Amino acid sequence: MEEKQVLNILNRARRALDSLSQVEILDDWQFENELKVWFLHLGISIEYETSYFPQRSQWYIVVESRYPKGRIKVYPDVENSIKETLYHQSNNSKIEKNGLWRKGALCLEVNTLSNFQSEPYSVDERLLHHVKRAIGWLELAAKGILVSDNEPFELPDFSLSNILDLQFAFSEDVVTYMQWESTDCRYGIAELDVYKSKPFVYYVKAFMSLNNNIEHYTQWGKHLSKKTIFPPIKAPWILLKQLPVINEWQAPETIGDLIDAFRKQDIDIIGILQKLVSEVRDGKRHLLLLGFPIPKVFGGETEIISWKALYLPVVSCGKKTAKGFRTNEHGWWMRDKCEVFTKNTKLEWIVSENWNQQEISQRGKMDDLLQRKSILLIGAGCIGASIAEILIRAGIYNLTVSDSDIFEIGNLSRHTLNLNNIGELKELSLYNHLNMLNPHANVEVINNKLDMDDNLNINMELDKYDIIIDCTGTNSVLEILQKNKFKKKCILASVSVGLGAKHLYISIMHGTSFNFDSFNDLIYPYIQEEKDLYDNYNLPRNGIGCWHPTFPGRSDDIWLAASTSVKAIESYILSKSEKTLSLIYEQKNENGIFEGYLLVNRNENE
Numbered sequence: 001m002e003e004k005q006v007l008n009i010l011n012r013a014r015r016a017l018d019s020l021s022q023v024e025i026l027d028d029w030q031f032e033n034e035l036k037v038w039f040l041h042l043g044i045s046i047e048y049e050t051s052y053f054p055q056r057s058q059w060y061i062v063v064e065s066r067y068p069k070g071r072i073k074v075y076p077d078v079e080n081s082i083k084e085t086l087y088h089q090s091n092n093s094k095i096e097k098n099g100l101w102r103k104g105a106l107c108l109e110v111n112t113l114s115n116f117q118s119e120p121y122s123v124d125e126r127l128l129h130h131v132k133r134a135i136g137w138l139e140l141a142a143k144g145i146l147v148s149d150n151e152p153f154e155l156p157d158f159s160l161s162n163i164l165d166l167q168f169a170f171s172e173d174v175v176t177y178m179q180w181e182s183t184d185c186r187y188g189i190a191e192l193d194v195y196k197s198k199p200f201v202y203y204v205k206a207f208m209s210l211n212n213n214i215e216h217y218t219q220w221g222k223h224l225s226k227k228t229i230f231p232p233i234k235a236p237w238i239l240l241k242q243l244p245v246i247n248e249w250q251a252p253e254t255i256g257d258l259i260d261a262f263r264k265q266d267i268d269i270i271g272i273l274q275k276l277v278s279e280v281r282d283g284k285r286h287l288l289l290l291g292f293p294i295p296k297v298f299g300g301e302t303e304i305i306s307w308k309a310l311y312l313p314v315v316s317c318g319k320k321t322a323k324g325f326r327t328n329e330h331g332w333w334m335r336d337k338c339e340v341f342t343k344n345t346k347l348e349w350i351v352s353e354n355w356n357q358q359e360i361s362q363r364g365k366m367d368d369l370l371q372r373k374s375i376l377l378i379g380a381g382c383i384g385a386s387i388a389e390i391l392i393r394a395g396i397y398n399l400t401v402s403d404s405d406i407f408e409i410g411n412l413s414r415h416t417l418n419l420n421n422i423g424e425l426k427e428l429s430l431y432n433h434l435n436m437l438n439p440h441a442n443v444e445v446i447n448n449k450l451d452m453d454d455n456l457n458i459n460m461e462l463d464k465y466d467i468i469i470d471c472t473g474t475n476s477v478l479e480i481l482q483k484n485k486f487k488k489k490c491i492l493a494s495v496s497v498g499l500g501a502k503h504l505y506i507s508i509m510h511g512t513s514f515n516f517d518s519f520n521d522l523i524y525p526y527i528q529e530e531k532d533l534y535d536n537y538n539l540p541r542n543g544i545g546c547w548h549p550t551f552p553g554r555s556d557d558i559w560l561a562a563s564t565s566v567k568a569i570e571s572y573i574l575s576k577s578e579k580t581l582s583l584i585y586e587q588k589n590e591n592g593i594f595e596g597y598l599l600v601n602r603n604e605n606e
Contacts, residue, residue, distance in 0.1 A: 003031070006065050010038055013067065013127040020128075022046060022135050026058060032098060037062050039100070041077070044135060048142035052248075053082040059134065060101040061127065068126045074108060074134045075101035085250035087146040088137065091157040093253050108133040149299035156243070158251040158308060158349040168287060168309035169195070169203040169439070171218050171356040177293065177304050185215045186239045187272050189279050190289055191232035195224060202287060202309070203355070203439075207237055210275060221397070221442050222435040236276035236312070237289040239305070241265045244290060256343030273341065274333055281317035281332060287350070288312045304354075311348040313340050357395055357440045365395040367574055374398045376465040378450050380405070380426040382414040382555075383495060384471030386562035388430060389416050392437045394566075399434065402446040402460065403427040414555035452480045463487045469569065470494040478516045486512040491573060494519070495565040499530045501557035504585040504597060506565055508572045519582040522603045526584060557587075564597050579604050 010029045017023050027041035040063075045056040058077035064070030076082045078095055085092040085104055092104025108130055109119065120129050140146045147154075188209040195201040203224060207216040244252055244261035252258040262269040280286045287309045293302035316332035322339075325331030353359075357371075365371070375396060377388050380403035388401055407421045407429055421429040427445040434443040450472075451459045462468060463486060470477050473496035481492060492514050494507045503526055507519035564585055572581055581604050585597040 001065065006038070006067070009067060009123055010040075010063065013123050014040060016124050016128040017042075017131055020131060020135070023131060024056075032062075034097065035062075037064055038067070039063075041100075042131070044131075044138060046135065046138050046142055048139060050142035050144075052084055052086065052141060053138070054080060057081045057138065061131065062101075063127070068121050068123050072126065072130045073105045074130060075103065075105050078102055082141075084248045085156065086141050086248055087154070089157075089249070091159050091250055091253070093247070093250055093257075094159075106134055106137050108137060147298040150297045151299075153295050153298055153300070155294070155306065155308075156245055156249045156251045159253060159347075160351055161348045162311070162350055163199075165199050166311070166350040167199050167201045168289070168307070168350055168352045169201060169355040170289075170307045170352070171220065171439070172305045172307070172354055173356045173358050174303050176216070176218075176356075177302075179216060180239065180291075180293075180305050183215050185209045185213075187276060188215060188237060189276065190235045190237045192235050192287070193224070193228050193232060195228070199351075202233065202235075204235075204289070204307075205232065210279070219440075221438060221440040222431075223441070224439050233286075234280050235287040235289055235309070236273070236280065237291065237307075238267075238269070238272055238276075239291040240267065241292070243292045243294065251349070252347055254343060254347060255341050255345040258347065259343070270337070270341065274337075277312075277315040277336060278329055278333075280312075281315055283314060283317050285314050286312050306354065307352055309350050309352045311350060313345060315340055355439050357397075357438075360438065360440075361395045366391070366570065370570060370573060371395045371397060373466040373573075374400075374464065375467045375469065376400045376402065376460070376462065378402045378468065378470045378477060379472035380430050381471060381473075382411070382416075382553075382558045383473075383497060383562055383565075384469075385416045385426070385430060386559050387469065387471060387495065387566055388434055388443075389437065390562060390566045392434045392441050392443065395438070397440055397442050399441070400444040400446060400465070401427050401430050401434070402448060402450060403430075404447055404449050414553065414558045450477050450480055452483060456483060456485075458484055462490070465490060467491045467493070467569075467573070471496070473497070482514055482516055486514075488512065491569075493565075493569050493572075495561075497553060497558070497561045498526060499533055499552065501553040501561050502587045503530070504561045504564055504583075506568050506583040506585070507581070508569060508583075509580040510578050515580070518580060518603055518605055522582045522601060523584060560587075560597060561585075579606055 007029060014025065014029065022045045024043040026043050029038050029040050031038055040061040042059050042061060043056055044059055049055055058080040060075045060077060062073045062075060076092065078099060078101060082092065088107040090103060090105045092102050094103045096103055120126055188207060190204050191206045191208060192202045192204055195203055204218055206214050206218065209215050242265060244258065246252060246257050246260050252261050259269055289307050289309050291305045291307045294304055294306045295302050316335040319327055320335060321327055321331030322334035325334050375391065375398065377384055377399060380401050388399060391399055403426045405426050407417050407424050407426045409422055417429050417433060425447060427447055431443055431445045435441050446460060448459055458480065462484060468490060470481065478494060489510065489512055491508065491510050496505045497503065505523045507516060568583055582602065583599060584601040586600045588595040588598045
């Protein structure tokens with residue numbers, strides 16, 4: 001779009017601001033060549049007085065040439081506006097290169113202010129909407145109520161560097177908070193491992209004291225528990241009394257800011273660093289981990305430890321000492337103090353995330369009752385593998401998979417494994433795949449198929465599981481489960497699909513003995529009907545050697561069946577039923593539109 005056209009649109013948007021008595025246009029739209037954005041200089045008046053900004057403060061509205069699309073930001077004027085950083089505002093410590101505005105944009109896009117209304121996207125409404133929101137932000141800031149009690153707690157804006165290269169992961173919740181509460185140690189050396197490169201993801205395994213005592217240990221799942229790097233990477237850590245902020249809600253940007261933030265908590269960070277950096281004088285850069293307690297909501301009690309990691313500059317070692325000092329700890333520290341940890345040294349905060357299961361599960365999880373269960377899944381075919389993946393992604397920790405088949409090329413069309421797994425044992429490949437889906441997954445495998453000898457002895461310890469899910473689709477497994485004498489109650493589920501996965505058969509029961517007679521009676525007519533279809537169906541063959549047909553069914557059919565099965569099993573468990581439940585689902589189409597699985601038959605008995 002040509003500049004004249006853009007300006008016509010922006011002027012039309014600006015005219016909508018005439019309806020706001022609090023707003024005065026100070027300078028009309030101008031184009032910022034280096035940033036490739038348009039900006040409008042405004043004065044905004046509010047009726048409330050505050051020490052943060054004058055009653056008539058100045059602001060810059062910045063938009064993109066594609067307005068009304070693109071980003072809209074409201075930045076404070078360098079001289080006649082807010083210099084501190086408040087809640088719901090980006091870090092306001094830096095000034096834009098053009099020298100006109102500070103970088104502390106107001107947070108107006110999302111539902112952080114009361115009376116939120118969805119953002120309009122018309123030329124006349126969008127700019128007006130943002131300026132109205134800015135006026136609202138200023139009024140709340142002036143009254144000191146930018147956040148309200150029980151509003152979800154937000155950390156301040158830490159200026160991140162190396163976003164695509166480095167990340168740090170920790171796992172903290174209310175339980176680990178109580179563990180931290182019981183320890184007096186407040187700094188030491190943490191042991192880190194690395195999960196992957198590009199980006200390089202560090203994760204903490206243990207927090208040690210300077211006496212090498214383990215003060216806090218992080219429990220990870222199978223994949224992250226193994227040692228990738230040995231010896232572990234060292235990182236100094238400090239646990240603070242509260243969030244390190246200055247200028248109201250500004251995250252520290254320099255060592256000088258950090259000193260000020262610590263001083264507000266009566267903590268001498270330089271004195272602590274002197275003790276810590278002696279442990280990392282190896283000529284390499286190390287992370288510094290800063291922990292602090294936070295609440296879940298503003299105004300709430302602190303109940304979790306959050307960590308922020310920053311990259312320390314390389315501390316002195318070898319011949320690098322302060323002038324006139326020997327090559328010893330004192331000489332190195334004197335150089336660190338004068339040349340490395342200067343007040344103007346920039347802090348390199350890196351992405352730091354809480355990988356606790358509670359945080360990971362925010363977008364969807366199994367009920368807590370199920371998450372604590374130990375599950376055995378028999379059969380790692382397409383249905384079993386899909387169910388296993390759903391369970392792990394939903395937060396199930398303890399899953400054991402039993403199978404002994406080889407993963408073949410024909411499995412690719414509907415299995416969760418991939419080309420890298422061709423020729424491998426399915427259960428071993430699934431072990432790696434599933435344990436990588438969740439940092440807390442503890443997936444075990446049994447390289448065997450369920451079997452029973454003539455003395456009715458089974459080759460697996462079935463009584464150690466709370467839930468057993470059979471996905472083999474074979475009668476022999478059901479016969480073994482029916483003959484076995486369980487010593488403790490468990491939930492037993494059998495899942496199988498018919499031709500093309502057009503039917504899904506599920507049997508679920510709870511107890512110490514199981515009988516599949518009613519289930520077999522229920523599904524018999526459907527199986528017979530499918531057998532008739534088999535005669536007229538050109539079954540796909542598995543390979544070009546010995547004729548070995550396999551049942552047809554696309555991956556979407558399989559995943560639909562797996563999802564339906566998990567939901568059926570979950571609802572049965574949550575109902576705490578003791579009855580035997582048999583279910584038959586059937587894929588339905590109505591007027592050429594797919595409607596999903598429909599429950600077409602069920603049987604429930606004692």
